[in-house]
Amino acid sequence: MPLLEVKNVKKIYSTRFSGNRVTALTDVNLSVDEGEFVAIMGESGSGKTTLLNIIAAMDDATSGEVFLNGTNIKDIKENKLAEFRRKKFGFVFQEFNLLDTFSIGDNIRLPLVLDDRKAAEIDDKVIPLASKLGIKEILDKYPYEVAGGQKQRAALCRAAVMNPSLLLADEPTGSLDSKSTGEVLHLFEEIHEDGQTILMVTHSVKAASHASRVLFIKDGAVYHQVYKGDLSNHEFYNKISDSLQVLLGGSR
Amino acid sequence: MRNIYFRIAFNAISKKRIVYIPYIFSTAVMGMVLYLLISLSRDSHTTDLIGGEVFSVIARIGAIIFFILSTIFSIYISFFITRGRHKEYAVLNVLGLEKKHLTKIIFIENLILSVSSSVIGIIGGIVFYKLIELAVIKFFGGIINYEMSFEPMAVAIVFLSYLLVYSAISVIQVALLYLSRPVEYMKSASKGERKGKLYVLFSLLGILILAVAYKIEYSIPPDLRITNFIGRSTRQFIFSSILIVVATFILFVFGSVTVLSVMKKSKRLFYRKYNFISLSTLVFRMRRSAIGLGTICILSTLAIVLASALISFAVSADDYLSSIAPETFIARFSGVEGGMDLASIIGATGGNAKVKRVYESFPYFMVYTKKDTSYHEANEASLTEGGFTAEYFSLIDEVSYSALTGEDPDISDDEFGVIMGKPLSETLIDASGESIKLVVLEDNESVRSVYGENNILIFPGDSQALLKYYLSNDIRFIVNIEKSDYDIRQTPEELETAKKKFEDEYDSYRTYVVSVDASYAEQYLVYMNVDVDGARIESTTEDAVNFISAIKGLFFLCSIIMVLFFIMMVVTLYYKNLFEGIEDAPNYEIMRKLGMDDKLINRTVYAQMIISLVLPIALAAVHAMFSERYVIGIIKMFEVRVTHSFQWLVILSTVIVTIIYLIIGIIASGTYIKIVKGKKQEV
Numbered sequence: 001m002p003l004l005e006v007k008n009v010k011k012i013y014s015t016r017f018s019g020n021r022v023t024a025l026t027d028v029n030l031s032v033d034e035g036e037f038v039a040i041m042g043e044s045g046s047g048k049t050t051l052l053n054i055i056a057a058m059d060d061a062t063s064g065e066v067f068l069n070g071t072n073i074k075d076i077k078e079n080k081l082a083e084f085r086r087k088k089f090g091f092v093f094q095e096f097n098l099l100d101t102f103s104i105g106d107n108i109r110l111p112l113v114l115d116d117r118k119a120a121e122i123d124d125k126v127i128p129l130a131s132k133l134g135i136k137e138i139l140d141k142y143p144y145e146v147a148g149g150q151k152q153r154a155a156l157c158r159a160a161v162m163n164p165s166l167l168l169a170d171e172p173t174g175s176l177d178s179k180s181t182g183e184v185l186h187l188f189e190e191i192h193e194d195g196q197t198i199l200m201v202t203h204s205v206k207a208a209s210h211a212s213r214v215l216f217i218k219d220g221a222v223y224h225q226v227y228k229g230d231l232s233n234h235e236f237y238n239k240i241s242d243s244l245q246v247l248l249g250g251s252r
Numbered sequence: 253m254r255n256i257y258f259r260i261a262f263n264a265i266s267k268k269r270i271v272y273i274p275y276i277f278s279t280a281v282m283g284m285v286l287y288l289l290i291s292l293s294r295d296s297h298t299t300d301l302i303g304g305e306v307f308s309v310i311a312r313i314g315a316i317i318f319f320i321l322s323t324i325f326s327i328y329i330s331f332f333i334t335r336g337r338h339k340e341y342a343v344l345n346v347l348g349l350e351k352k353h354l355t356k357i358i359f360i361e362n363l364i365l366s367v368s369s370s371v372i373g374i375i376g377g378i379v380f381y382k383l384i385e386l387a388v389i390k391f392f393g394g395i396i397n398y399e400m401s402f403e404p405m406a407v408a409i410v411f412l413s414y415l416l417v418y419s420a421i422s423v424i425q426v427a428l429l430y431l432s433r434p435v436e437y438m439k440s441a442s443k444g445e446r447k448g449k450l451y452v453l454f455s456l457l458g459i460l461i462l463a464v465a466y467k468i469e470y471s472i473p474p475d476l477r478i479t480n481f482i483g484r485s486t487r488q489f490i491f492s493s494i495l496i497v498v499a500t501f502i503l504f505v506f507g508s509v510t511v512l513s514v515m516k517k518s519k520r521l522f523y524r525k526y527n528f529i530s531l532s533t534l535v536f537r538m539r540r541s542a543i544g545l546g547t548i549c550i551l552s553t554l555a556i557v558l559a560s561a562l563i564s565f566a567v568s569a570d571d572y573l574s575s576i577a578p579e580t581f582i583a584r585f586s587g588v589e590g591g592m593d594l595a596s597i598i599g600a601t602g603g604n605a606k607v608k609r610v611y612e613s614f615p616y617f618m619v620y621t622k623k624d625t626s627y628h629e630a631n632e633a634s635l636t637e638g639g640f641t642a643e644y645f646s647l648i649d650e651v652s653y654s655a656l657t658g659e660d661p662d663i664s665d666d667e668f669g670v671i672m673g674k675p676l677s678e679t680l681i682d683a684s685g686e687s688i689k690l691v692v693l694e695d696n697e698s699v700r701s702v703y704g705e706n707n708i709l710i711f712p713g714d715s716q717a718l719l720k721y722y723l724s725n726d727i728r729f730i731v732n733i734e735k736s737d738y739d740i741r742q743t744p745e746e747l748e749t750a751k752k753k754f755e756d757e758y759d760s761y762r763t764y765v766v767s768v769d770a771s772y773a774e775q776y777l778v779y780m781n782v783d784v785d786g787a788r789i790e791s792t793t794e795d796a797v798n799f800i801s802a803i804k805g806l807f808f809l810c811s812i813i814m815v816l817f818f819i820m821m822v823v824t825l826y827y828k829n830l831f832e833g834i835e836d837a838p839n840y841e842i843m844r845k846l847g848m849d850d851k852l853i854n855r856t857v858y859a860q861m862i863i864s865l866v867l868p869i870a871l872a873a874v875h876a877m878f879s880e881r882y883v884i885g886i887i888k889m890f891e892v893r894v895t896h897s898f899q900w901l902v903i904l905s906t907v908i909v910t911i912i913y914l915i916i917g918i919i920a921s922g923t924y925i926k927i928v929k930g931k932k933q934e935v
Binding site: 056058079081082083084085086087089091093097098099100101102103106109110111112113114116117118119120122123142158 | 519520522523524525528532533536537836839842843844845846847848849852
């Protein structure tokens with residue numbers, strides 16, 4: 001059984017007053033197995049983020065179903081949803097979404113604290129992971145005091161600290177310079193190697209080339225995918241580029 | 253083109269209704285209260301009340317205090333509001349509007365705001381005026397009337413006040429605009445606070461200053477009536493109050509962060525979901541909040557001390573009142589026709605006062621002086637040297653004495669009864685040269701309650717006989733010790749005329765003393781509402797009434813100041829929550845994504861509110877406790893005995909202030925919660 005299964009998901013937005021309907025997703029089907037690192041690529045407005053939000057139960061699908069570990073997300077009661085998200089998902093966003101009122105360390109501790117973990121357990125989890133991600137020294141600093149790459153490492157640390165079933169990343173390198181991008185993607189790979197399942201949405205070929213499988217989404221539906229197999233990141237980069245050139249008419 | 257400034261200004265206000273409507277409304281309410289105070293101080297319906305003069309002065313002082321405090325507050329709030337506007341000015345500036353154009357926009361904005369709030373305020377004032385006037389009249393026990401009144405002068409003063417305040421605000425805003433560079437405003441929101449050793453050091457300094465202030469307050473002597481102590485103590489009190497204000501702000505700015513940081517260091521305490529979010533948020537923005545919290549602490553201290561002092565005064569005043577207005581109410585009705593039914597007159601005042609006794613009271617004294625000393629001389633001597641050479645006797649006839657005491661005086665027809673306040677060393681001689689036989693009667697409480705410490709002569713006979721006796725001895729006095737001697741200052745003709753006049757007009761001088769079984773409130777009701785043609789009423793209640801008026805006036809002033817505090821608290825909390833809500837909304841959005849539910853959001857918001865409520869009020873209560881010496885000292889200046897515990901009153905007032913604050917806080921937190929849950933649109 002796959003870890004995540006998305007079946008015939010459709011999303012139509014209608015504006016409140018004019019009644020205009022905009023179809024964001026027409027019919028999405030995909031599945032992610034445990035331990036996979038999947039990237040979803042598509043142009044701006046292709047519905048990538050909408051899909052991610054539906055998977056994370058932050059938005060409702062107009063029709064279709066999403067299963068995580070065989071549980072239909074729709075069946076989860078409203079008051080259990082926050083807990084479900086906290087326990088099952090980790091999030092990394094383009095804009096880091098660190099809380100500016102919290103130190104870097106407290107940002108990372110937040111999901112554990114929300115989960116009522118013991119004080120000793122919290123630091124046992126946070127410190128090793130922070131060392132691994134190279135941010136142990138900045139745990140007492142505030143987000144505005146550190147650079148973009150460090151913020152995204154902190155966000156990654158926060159997402160991974162709960163050992164979620166699925167780590168969701170939305171354009172995690174979108175706001176980073178190329179050096180930081182490389183470092184952060186390398187860390188994604190490391191975490192993946194430790195067994196973390198990752199689903200990343202991006203339009204960066206470089207980011208996608210670190211994944212083990214890339215899905216292409218166009219006009220609200222998945223219509224192609226490529227596997228990394230034994231290819232190196234560089235080779236996979238070229239393969240993705242080629243696919244994009246053929247399938248999307250050259251746009252990146 | 254000229255209209256464009258107006259349009260920009262108008263759009264800015266109408267688009268940010270959520271910010272400006274409460275601002276307009278609160279300044280309108282302040283204008284309304286100002287209008288009410290000025291009108292009350294000028295209204296003949298209120299100034300004609302008993303104690304109305306006092307009230308008028310208090311209302312005028314109240315208006316001035318109110319104006320000063322509201323001005324400061326309006327300027328403070330305008331800073332709050334324009335904080336959000338600076339980015340917009342910066343964008344307009346970058347787009348090509350010069351500072352002089354922005355100046356125009358600022359002035360137009362303030363013009364729109366001042367006109368709308370002054371119009372609402374004055375209309376509100378006119379509408380509510382009658383209600384307040386009736387309340388004041390009722391409160392002071394005057395005669396209700398339903399004429400509408402309108403004070404053009406009050407309208408003018410209120411308009412002028414708005415003009416002044418908004419001009420000041422405009423000038424400050426323009427000055428800030430010229431002092432700033434637009435780029436500064438376009439930078440992102442404020443950075444968080446870093447703690448350090450400096451914070452600990454300053455916190456210790458704050459504690460030290462506070463300790464010194466408390467020490468000074470506690471060194472004020474418990475009784476200020478001793479000469480020189482009042483001035484020195486007042487200086488001490490003012491000095492320590494300034495120290496307390498300084499220490500409070502230092503403690504909130506530095507101490508709070510230090511304490512919160514220590515709390516954060518305890519992992520067991522900090523790593524709990526409610527504490528975690530609340531503490532982090534509080535530490536982060538404490539410096540900005542600290543000023544607001546310090547202000548709330550000082551305001552609360554004022555409110556608590558004022559309320560405690562007033563309750564203390566009122567409670568103690570009861571003591572004073574019962575000494576000047578005994579349980580049994582005694583009123584002198586003069587100018588009342590004989591045989592008039594005073595019981596039914598008193599019954600008609602509407603209260604439950606029951607007439608116990610009515611008796612005719614002789615309105616004049618007898619005075620005897622030592623040999624060869626006229627009354628005038630004696631009187632002057634008594635005034636200038638303080639040594640009495642004359643003694644006074646109140647006169648009462650036998651019948652009235654019985655009516656007053658319920659006992660027959662045991663005297664025969666040629667004897668006078670006497671009740672002596674002071675021992676009498678000499679013999680009394682009447683006009684014919686006969687010495688008066690005196691029978692000393694026992695002191696009697698009923699008599700004392702009417703005549704105080706005077707010596708009292710009880711005449712053997714009824715009131716008509718007493719009148720005759722009095723006239724034959726001289727209208728005005730003189731029973732000399734050694735020989736009867738008419739007042740040398742009056743010619744015999746003058747004396748004759750005076751005697752005749754007194755005899756003819758005796759009816760209009762005729763005085764009845766009524767004693768009534770009634771509570772103080774009932775006495776007051778009778779005193780205020782008795783209505784007999786040509787009759788005058790005098791009573792010890794009159795002193796009490798003046799005293800009560802002063803207290804009521806102070807209560808009124810106090811409640812006006814409380815209203816102001818209330819408005820200030822509501823508005824401060826509203827804007828604090830509004831702007832913090834806007835700042836925090838993205839954070840809560842992130843937290844929701846990370847799996848925080850709405851229940852937890854509510855709880856952390858209330859936890860923060862409680863912390864930012866408990867801290868200032870707890871400190872305010874401690875401040876108030878230490879004001880005891882001075883406050884009680886001042887109350888004792890009124891010769892009032894203070895028997896209750898001031899500390900308990902402080903606790904009581906603190907509880908009341910806390911409840912009010914909690915209600916406001918919960919309502920204001922609603923705004924915050926709505927914003928952070930995304931139910932209100934961004935400002």
